[in-house]
Amino acid sequence: MSDQALTTWLLDSDPALRWQVERDLVGEPPEVWEATRAKVATEGFGARLLALQDPDGQWAGGAFFPAGHDFQGGGGQPWSATTWTLNSLREWGLDPAVLRERRTAELLAENSRWEYDDLPYWGGEVDCCINAWTLANGVWLGADVAGIADWFVEHRLPDGGWNCEWVEGSTRSSIHSTLNSLKGLLAHEVATGGTDATREARRSGEEYLLRRGLFRRLTTGEPVAERVSRFTYPMRWFCDVLNASDYFRQAASVDGTAPDPRLAEAIDLVRAARQPDGTWLQSGRDPGLVWFEVDVPAGEPSKWLTLYGTRVLAWWDA
Template identity: 40%
Template sequence: MDTPDPIVTWLLESEDPALRYQTLRNLTDTPPAELAQIRARIPHEGLAAQILAAQGENGAWHRDDDTPDWLPTLFMFQLLRATAADPADPTIQSAVDHLEAGFRWADDLGSKPFSEGETEPCINGGALAASSYFGRPSHTLAARLLAEQLPDGGWNCDAPQSQRSSYHSTICVLEGLLEFELAAGPDSPLTTASAEARLRAHEYLLDRRLFRRLSTGQPASPEFLQLAWPTRYHYDILRALDYFRSTGLPPDPRTREAIQLIESKRQPDGRWLLEACYDESLSFPWPDPIGEPSRWITLRAQRVLRWSRIDPLRAVTISVHRPSDPTPNPAA
C-alpha cells in the first residue's frame, strides 16, 4: 500500500472544498465521480461561498472605503474563478447573471457590462478570463486584446506611449485569451488567432526566462520572485508557471531556472510560504499571514513541479479540458 503524501494530506485537511477539489484533481488519481461530488460543494462552502455572500445587490462587489466598485468586482470575480467552481452550478450561474445584468463600467466607457471590459489590457485580460470561464466569452473584447499586442509579443497598459511589453499586463492577457479559447471553442474565428498570439507572447516570457531583463539578464523585479496569493494583477514566476501548466504544453527548457527557484523555496517540511499578498482590492482581507505556510501557494507549487516532470515526447497527447469538465488535465 502506497504511503500517503504528507503534503497532499495537509492540503486535504483544509475545510475548503475548492482546495480539496484542486488537490485531488491535480495531485492524485481520484476518480471523476468523486471529484464531481467535491466540486459541487464549492459554491456553498469555504472561499467561494464567502465571495458569493459578499456580492452586492447590483451584482458588483464593494469595499467599505472609497475604492471604486470595479476594483473589488474584477478581483473578487477573478478569485471566484480561481476556486474552480463549476460554471454550470445554478448558484454560480445566478451570480454571473446578476453581475452581467447589474454592473456597468464607468459611464465614459459607454456603460458596458462586465464581460465587455474597459480600456487597459491588464484589466481586460482579467475580465476576459473570468467572464469566459463562467460562460460569457466576449469576442469583441478578445479581438481588442489581439489588436493591442505589441511587436515584442506582449502587452502593456501604457501603450501606445510605450511599445515595450509589461510582465504584469502580459500574464493577465494570456490568462484571458486561454480562457476565451476554451469557452469559444475551436470553431470560433478568433480561436486560431488567439492561440497564435499567445504563442508569440510565450516567446516574450520564455526569452526572458520568465523573470529576467532581455537587455542585461538581471532579474526584472524582486517581486517577480515572490510567491503571492491572491495575485491581483501582479506577475510572479509561480503565476507564470501555473499558466504554462494550464495550457497543456510540455515544459519549455527556458522555464527550468524558474522551476528551480520554486523548488528552492520549498521548506524543510515540504510546504511553501506565502511571501506576498495583494488583497487591497478584495471585499474582505485575506486570512493567511505572510511568512507562514500557505495551502494555496503549496498547491500551485506542487502542481507546477508535477507538470515540470512531464516527458515532452509523451506530452503530445495532452489536451486541455473546458472549465466545466470535471475530468483532470493529464498535465496537472
C-alpha cells in the same frame, strides 16, 4: 513533513483548494473531486462570496473598485469589487451555472460600468489586465466577449506582448500585463476554440515571456523585480515565476506539448523556495481591502502556494 503528512495537511482545507489537491496531487477519480468541487457553492470561501453579491449582480457596488472608492486615499488597491470577486470564484472552481441561475452576466450588462469612461462591463476598457480578467470571466459565464478577444489581437505590441501602459504611450510589453493577457486568451480558447488570430497572439505572448525566462529583462538580463521569486497568494496581477510557470503548465495541457526548456531557470527558483518540509511560505499579502482572508500571514506555510508549487514541479519533473 512526510509525503503522506503533507497530503493530509493539504486536504484539511476549504473545498476551493481541497478539490484541486484531490484531482492534481492525489489522483482521485472524478466522482471524488467533482463532489468536493460542488461544495464551493455551499461551503467555505465560495459560499461566503456568493452571499455578498448585490441584487444588481455586482459586488461592493462597483466593476473594478467598490462604490464610493476614494481614489486619492491610501491603503492599497481594494480587492472586493466585482471583477476581483469573479476572478476568485472562477479560479476556485465554482460551477458557473450557480451564477448563470442568478442571471449575473445579464445583470452586469444592465447595471455595471467601468470606472474608466463609464464603459459597459462586458465591452471591457483600456487596461490589458482588466480586459483579460473580463474575457476569462465572460466566457465562463456565457457573456458575449468576442470583442475583447479581438481587442488583444489589435493591441499586441511589436515585441509580441502587452502592456497596460500602452494608453500612456508605452511601446514595450510588460511581463505582468502579458501573463494576465495570456491567461485571458487561454480561457477564451479553451471555451470557444479561439480564432487563428487569437491563437497566434497567444503564441507570440508566450514567446515574449519565454525569451525572458519568465522574469528577466531582455536588455540587461537582470530580474524585473526581486519579488519574482517570492510568492504570494492570492496571486492577483503580479508575474512571479510560480504564477507564470503554472500558466505554462495549463497551456501545455491544452496544447498537448512538453514543457519548454527555457522554463528551467524559473523552475529552479520555484524549487529553491520549497521548504525542507515540502511547503512554500507566504511572502506577504498585497495590501488593500478584502472581504476576508483566504490564506496565512507572511512567513507561514501556505496551502495554496504549496498546491501550486507541488503541481508545477510534478508537471516539470514528469
